[in-house]
Amino acid sequence: MAEADLHDLDAFVAVARARSFRGAATLRGVSASALSTALRRLEGQLGVRLLNRTTRSVTPTEAGQRLLDRLGPAFGEIAGALDAVASLGDQPSGTLRLNVPSIVARHVLPAIAARFLIAHPAITLEVTTNDSFIDVLAAGFDAGIRYDERIERDMIAVPLGPRIQRFIAAGAPSYLARRGVPATPRALVDHACIRHRFASGVILPWEFSHQGQVLRIAPNGPLVSTSIDISIAAAIAGLGLIYTFEEYLRAPLARGELVAVLADWGQSFSGPFVYFPSRRQMPAPLRAFIDFLKDDARTPPSPRA
Structure with missing residues (x-):
């Protein structure tokens, strides 16, 4: 041997x-x-x-990948054992590596991460943005953040951030004046739509729901992009309708650069989860983060001055 x-x-x-x-x-x-x-x-x-x-x-190589697949979990267990010993001190310490989607990195995690790091100054947080679903342990991360439909059932999942989010459709006033306001999702076949391509290459249909009725539309339009910033800019310029996370559109909606449409058909879904494989020895930084999230969820928001 x-x-x-x-x-x-x-x-x-x-x-x-x-x-x-x-x-x-x-x-x-x-x-x-x-x-x-x-x-x-x-x-x-x-x-x-x-x-x-x-x-x-x-x-x-093929041999190298086989070895990596076996060593990744093993080294994770070693790191977890060392972190568990280190956590016996006054403060948990070490590095917490998270893999998160763009929407969470931009609109959900920043405030949570700041509060966590203030509470745990001995922990270093490393955040990598990735919109594909990956094997977090094999890729060297302690945990990932994704939405419920993308989480494998053998993973442990802990809620993070808002428990309800939604997609909304919107268009620029100039576009709506020129092309009209769609009354139902079916009308989108006659509209220019700005579509999103995921890192995997997939372009998903637009899904709407209203009073138990679900409609899936595969629209067409002048732009397909992996960049939400390019898509929003195109929508503001009047090139077409956009359908995405409400958080991405709040600012242009508030400024009047975009106008929401199909309000009765918006799609709501559960918020994101932190997910990680079950381990006998959970790394101390990850344990501290999970405990923080649970305490944070029970803490009522501070009253505004």
């Missing part, structure tokens, strides 16, 4: 996750050459190539 140094295995995990020797070196505070030496030593001991290296990319 091949024996490998834990430091070399840790170096492999860091490089394989970062897909870069330089990126992994920056995160670990070591030199890229030291990581390269560790990888060569590990591959020599195992007798198999673990990473494909080119001048532009570093990717795991």
Whole structure:
């Protein structure tokens, strides 16, 4: 049986996750050459190539991916055990790595993160924005934040932020004056619509509900974008109707740059959840965050002055 140094295995995990020797070196505070030496030593001991290296990319081989899939949870357990011991001190400490969608990063998490870090000054929070659903543990994160329909049933899910959110449709006054106001979602087939493409390449239909009736529309229009900022700018310019999270549109609606339409057909859904796999040893920063969320949800908002 091949024996490998834990430091070399840790170096492999860091490089394989970062897909870069330089990126992994920056995160670990070591030199890229030291990581390269560790990888060569590990591959020599195992007798198999673990990473494909080119001048532009570093990717795991089939053997490397199998090893990463096994080592990711194992190193998570080790980190959790160390954090559990560290948490016996006065303050939980360490790094909490979260993977969150854009809407949460922009409109839900900022205030929560600020309150959490004030309450736990010994914890460092690392937030990565990603609109795809991923295996958070294999990717090196402690937890992810997603909406209920995207969370696997074997995950633990804890509510975060508003418990009800909704999509609303809107258009610029100039567009509505030129093309008219749609009376029902079915009328959208005769309108220009600004659509969103997810990182996976999927363009979802627009879903509306009213008095138990659900309609799904696949509209067309002049713009398809992965950027919500470009989509909102296009809607304000009068290029078409937009349908997205209410939080994204509050400011232009308040300024009169956009006008809500199909108000009776808006789609409501449950707010986001923090999700993570069950562990025997939960990392202390994640435990502190989950406990904070539960306490925060029970705390009534401060009265306005």
